[in-house]
Amino acid sequence: MSLIYRLASRNLLHDRLRFVATVVGIVFSILLVTVQLGLYLGFGRIVTTMIDHASADLWIMPPGTKCFEDPSTLDERTRFQALSINGVAQAAPVVIGYAEWRIAAGGTFPVFIVGSDLREGGLLPWNLVEGSLEALAIPGAVAVDRSYFDRLGVEGIGANAEIRGQKVEVRAVTSGIRSFTTTPYVFTTLDRARAFTGTAANKATYFLVRVAPGADVESVRHRLKANLSDVDVLTAAEFRDRSRSFWLFGTGAGFALFAGALLGMIVGTVIVAQTLYSSTKDHINEFATLRAIGSSGIYIHKVIICQALISAVIGFCLAAGIGLLVVAATADTALPIVMTPTLTLVLLFLTLVMCVVSAVAAILQVMRIDPVMVFTR
Amino acid sequence: MTEPVIEVVDVVKWLGKGAAQVQALKGVSLALRGGELTLLMGPSGSGKTTLLSILGCMLTPTHGTVRMRGRSTEGAGPEALAKLRREHVGFVFQSYHLFPTLTATDNVRLALDVRGENSARAVGKASDALAIVGLAHKRDAFPLELSGGEQQRVAIARAIVGQPSAVLADEPTAALDGENGNAIMALLAEIAKDSSRGVLVVAHDARILRFADRVVHIEDGCIVGDRRGDAALENDQTDCAVPS
Known part of the structure; x- marks a missing residue:
């Protein structure tokens, strides 16, 4: 050597x-x-955790949406138009938005509402450690992450609070669904999310498209773009890139x-x-x-x-x-x-x-x- | 007489720049032959080290020719000169210049390592060289664990391990007591018996004259004496005019 x-x-x-x-x-x-x-x-x-856990082949969103947390809305008609397009099996609406969580003992805390139709799916809570998805069907039911218990002033299943003057009850608890901001995610049903965020009943933030078995995602996207006006249609990967780009470089x-x-x-x-x-x-x-x-x-x-x-x-x-x-x-x-x-x-x-x-x-x-x-x- | 192993012809060397420039060598010619130990003697500032550096291809002359084994070194750049040194010259320095963090064996091996010889054979050659200088039993010792005389022996082993054409020693006994100095000179004289190798020793000490086959005197950049054997040359010739 x-x-x-x-x-x-x-x-x-x-x-x-x-x-x-x-x-x-x-x-x-x-x-x-x-x-x-x-x-x-x-x-x-x-910043892409919600996109990663959504069951969608394509995302229909308001034009120029920069990231998942961008709360612009689409008209429900767009959903029906999308469903009429060949190759689209499902177009699940998702409503998001900021709201105030009023703690029973007093005080408020901002939360980020994510609402999906329980039957259609779309963007439902994952990593459930207590309660069940079905329990979200109960009036006023919400799911929160246990890491935010202290901030939300709750101790687990059955805890009560108020959002936009409506009583809510924790019916499901998740683990590890954390926001990179200090705003906790609160999952609930579509209608309740609309109510909590003041979104009109005929509006939604996203339509999560599942293509029919055997259909080509790119072809379906092409048809969606051709037939829908004033929307962006992105694959999950593209939406991920756009969100990352906004948060990492736009900010x-x-x-x-x-x-x-x-x-x-x-x-x-x-x-x-x-x-x-x-x-x-x-x-x-x-x-x-x-x-x-x-x-x-x-x-x-x-x-x-x-x-x-x-x-x-x-x-x-x-x-x-x-x-x-x-x-x-x-x-x-x-x-x-x-x-x-x-x-x-x-x-x-x-x-x-x-x-x-x-x-x-x-x-x-x-x-x-x-x-x-x-x-x- | 054998072919010179190193030869300088009409070598002039200017050192320094501008007003501080001095002519260290003023047209020196010297041929170092195999099988003899040459002593290069002269007062401080006479040009001994400059001549040694040129003979050893560390310096290039301002004018004149240097031949290593008959081949001119003219036009050789720093890397080519380094190659000539590692292939043809072994150096022994006054202050040994051993690597304190390496063992005696590794210090000797270094001369082979810089040539790209780093196999187990190189370790064997280093051990053999240490045996030649009488330090086989100290092969794993670090320089600081050795006496001055032993360190100089390791340096000599390093100089000879690559079978160089010439061994150039710069005042190798200056830092040693008389007994160790004599032992080192005896060793160098023994090494010089190899007819393929010339040994040049720069020295001040007249007590080591008895080890020399040839004595060259240099003064003020000129060779003023060149004697062989016991007989001093009657007419010490000079290469150039020595200022009075």
């Missing part, structure tokens, strides 16, 4: 305090990038997350560069000796890059370990940090690139080494 690795590792470990400082710098840098990119992924997922949140990640990279690069540079200065006699005994420039560059890569791998492993703890700690929060195998590989690649780029200053320094200096030191 070449001595390059041995030289590099011993150069690094020669000053252990500096090495520890370097690794800590890399860990924090990569952790910052992990959190930012993990938040980006988590944000991207959570600037995505840019902020990327800027944070970039900042982490810059900080990490500077820390590693500074360490490698000072380490190279400390070992300048050794590099001059290498040059004097005939080593090529590439051999010396390999030693320095090997130092950078060793720092990168150790720093990355520690950062990944801490990152997994952070991911676990945020799993049940409104905005979980997501770590995927792809993101892990991207982070490893970024760490390696960051450390190799950091080696440039040190390499430039050794390129100026005059081997004759070994006679004077």
